[in-house]
Amino acid sequence: MAETLACKDVIYAFDKTHEPVKRVESGTTIEIETYDCFENQVQSADTKIGGIDWERINPATGPIYVEGAQPGDVLKVRIEKLEIGNQGVMATGPDLGVLGHRQEEMASKIIPVEGDHAVFDDKLKIPLNKMIGVIGVAPEGEPVPCGTPGAHGGNMDTTLIAEGATLYFPVFAEGALFALGDFHAAMGDGEIGVSGIEVPGKATVTLEVVKEGALRHPLLENGDGIAFLVSKPTLDEAAKAAVEEMADFLLTRTGLGAADLAMMLSAAGQSQISQIVDPLMTARFFVPKYVLDAYNVTLFE
Amino acid sequence: MAETLACKDVIYAFDKTHEPVKRVESGTTIEIETYDCFENQVQSADTKIGGIDWERINPATGPIYVEGAQPGDVLKVRIEKLEIGNQGVMATGPDLGVLGHRQEEMASKIIPVEGDHAVFDDKLKIPLNKMIGVIGVAPEGEPVPCGTPGAHGGNMDTTLIAEGATLYFPVFAEGALFALGDFHAAMGDGEIGVSGIEVPGKATVTLEVVKEGALRHPLLENGDGIAFLVSKPTLDEAAKAAVEEMADFLLTRTGLGAADLAMMLSAAGQSQISQIVDPLMTARFFVPKYVLDAYNVTLFE
Numbered sequence: 001m002a003e004t005l006a007c008k009d010v011i012y013a014f015d016k017t018h019e020p021v022k023r024v025e026s027g028t029t030i031e032i033e034t035y036d037c038f039e040n041q042v043q044s045a046d047t048k049i050g051g052i053d054w055e056r057i058n059p060a061t062g063p064i065y066v067e068g069a070q071p072g073d074v075l076k077v078r079i080e081k082l083e084i085g086n087q088g089v090m091a092t093g094p095d096l097g098v099l100g101h102r103q104e105e106m107a108s109k110i111i112p113v114e115g116d117h118a119v120f121d122d123k124l125k126i127p128l129n130k131m132i133g134v135i136g137v138a139p140e141g142e143p144v145p146c147g148t149p150g151a152h153g154g155n156m157d158t159t160l161i162a163e164g165a166t167l168y169f170p171v172f173a174e175g176a177l178f179a180l181g182d183f184h185a186a187m188g189d190g191e192i193g194v195s196g197i198e199v200p201g202k203a204t205v206t207l208e209v210v211k212e213g214a215l216r217h218p219l220l221e222n223g224d225g226i227a228f229l230v231s232k233p234t235l236d237e238a239a240k241a242a243v244e245e246m247a248d249f250l251l252t253r254t255g256l257g258a259a260d261l262a263m264m265l266s267a268a269g270q271s272q273i274s275q276i277v278d279p280l281m282t283a284r285f286f287v288p289k290y291v292l293d294a295y296n297v298t299l300f301e
Numbered sequence: 302m303a304e305t306l307a308c309k310d311v312i313y314a315f316d317k318t319h320e321p322v323k324r325v326e327s328g329t330t331i332e333i334e335t336y337d338c339f340e341n342q343v344q345s346a347d348t349k350i351g352g353i354d355w356e357r358i359n360p361a362t363g364p365i366y367v368e369g370a371q372p373g374d375v376l377k378v379r380i381e382k383l384e385i386g387n388q389g390v391m392a393t394g395p396d397l398g399v400l401g402h403r404q405e406e407m408a409s410k411i412i413p414v415e416g417d418h419a420v421f422d423d424k425l426k427i428p429l430n431k432m433i434g435v436i437g438v439a440p441e442g443e444p445v446p447c448g449t450p451g452a453h454g455g456n457m458d459t460t461l462i463a464e465g466a467t468l469y470f471p472v473f474a475e476g477a478l479f480a481l482g483d484f485h486a487a488m489g490d491g492e493i494g495v496s497g498i499e500v501p502g503k504a505t506v507t508l509e510v511v512k513e514g515a516l517r518h519p520l521l522e523n524g525d526g527i528a529f530l531v532s533k534p535t536l537d538e539a540a541k542a543a544v545e546e547m548a549d550f551l552l553t554r555t556g557l558g559a560a561d562l563a564m565m566l567s568a569a570g571q572s573q574i575s576q577i578v579d580p581l582m583t584a585r586f587f588v589p590k591y592v593l594d595a596y597n598v599t600l601f602e
Binding site: 090091092093097098099100102103104107109111118120121123124125126127186187188189190191192193194195196197234235236239240243244247258259260261262263264265266267268269270271272273276281283285290291294295 | 391392393394398399400401403404405408410419421422424425426427428487488489490491492493494495496497498535536537540541544545548559560561562563564565566567568569570571572573574577582584586591592595596
């Protein structure tokens with residue numbers, strides 16, 4: 001029987017001073033329920049999106065204290081399973097997202113989830129790519145609102161954060177203080193309208209403390225390869241910093257010299273956009289598994 | 302028998318005052334040979350990359366005058382076939398690319414192409430993704446060096462510019478003055494080290510004038526969907542401008558209102574990086590074919 005955590009225990013900021021709502025041993029698998037990013041306040045087309053309580057946005061369920069996690073360690077989070085509700089909601093409005101200047105008023109839309117698709121309207125069904133928008137640990141310094149991404153994770157809105165992926169977070173606080181929320185039934189890279197298809201849900205994750213790790217930014221691993229997820233004030237900075245993180249990570253692990261490493265990453269690495277609408281921009285740099293296999297790269301001993 | 306153009310006729314800038322080296326009717330299929338981006342000056346590991354003639358970089362074969370093309374029209378370029386040489390070269394160096402500050406001297410590397418792979422070293426084989434780095438038409442104003450991308454195309458270094466893709470360019474000069482070059486056997490999105498696996502080659506393209514079009518930036522179509530390719534001084538600007546182009550293009554074609562369009566593009570559109578190392582940054586915004594099919598979108602009448 002897995003551990004469980006209900007969505008009544010939420011945070012609106014990642015904060016190292018928070019009291020944990022749950023304590024688990026390293027290696028524990030836990031089911032975590034989540035509200036959608038509007039804390040389930042929009043249930044029908046009749047709800048005025050402008051009239052909801054905007055203090056209750058991007059709730060993350062947690063925080064969970066993982067026994068043994070110390071600053072300087074790495075928290076390994078494997079996403080075993082991702083279940084979502086059968087009704088999603090999207091929203092956009094003036095000054096929200098890339099096209100906010102074209103919007104005259106706040107707008108929202110209820111989007112049913114049917115089988116493997118989200119029903120956008122009577123013409124368009126969008127294939128699901130279920131993912132977690134907000135996931136992370138308590139940051140090093142001041143609290144970070146759940147709507148903002150950073151080195152601690154948070155609102156990275158990254159399509160790769162999906163079932164089967166494993167995330168590695170730098171630990172900044174005792175117990176790591178892990179939390180997650182803000183699931184999307186589907187979202188495009190960039191999340192250009194400021195929302196995905198927002199859904200409540202339940203994630204089954206396994207939390208494990210890695211003692212030999214050293215990370216400055218979240219690292220993601222899936223069946224295709226690995227990616228550093230880096231958030232900065234501009235997309236240019238985020239994209240370049242993600243490359244730097246990967247270069248540092250692979251320099252000793254591949255044994256390549258600086259020039260060969262740059263050329264290899266230029267030919268085989270992928271610079272990608274996660275989101276361009278949150279308070280910081282999130283980019284990622286992806287390296288395929290065949291590269292890791294070729295050089296016998298191990299992530300952590 | 303297709304028309305042909307040998308690689309001896311090259312330009313180093315896209316320029317509306319250039320004399321065309323070839324004139325073709327709209328609808329012509331033509332085989333165009335190309336040098337690699339170093340104009341084939343690096344043939345072995347013995348060549349000192351710092352010692353080559355750096356005035357002869359990024360040559361594009363052309364320009365080709367397409368009969369009937371007028372400013373305000375669109376030039377449709379279908380890439381029927383892309384053939385590459387069996388030896389590639391990569392280079393990087395101080396101040397080149399994202400990792401240039403880690404390089405102490407210019408470095409290059411000969412990379413054999415064998416079957417479907419490029420042999421990077423004795424451990425790593427990189428799957429080919431054959432593509433065209435430089436492709437475009439004469440720009441509206443001053444000449445643009447072939448190493449720089451822009452509204453006219455040029456050095457967009459976009460992995461999607463591959464066999465089977467169709468590009469649509471705004472026409473700025475009579476005859477369009479089309480040219481292409483700078484093929485890559487493989488390149489990752491971002492091209493973070495400043496070069497792909499650079500190869501000479503031959504492209505078979507069909508050039509067609511579209512009279513009813515109106516474009517501000519290049520549009521790409523392939524079997525997966527469409528993407529606007531936009532180049533700007535920063536990646537942030539490029540990524541946002543690509544979204545704006547797509548929104549303008551799809552607004553009337555889908556019949557969606559401004560809010561629904563923003564939400565649809567947020568859920569189903571993809572903000573992607575082409576390259577972050579050239580004089581302007583190139584981003585693209587991609588919309589999948591299932592969206593176009595759902596709303597019966599036609600690109601041009």
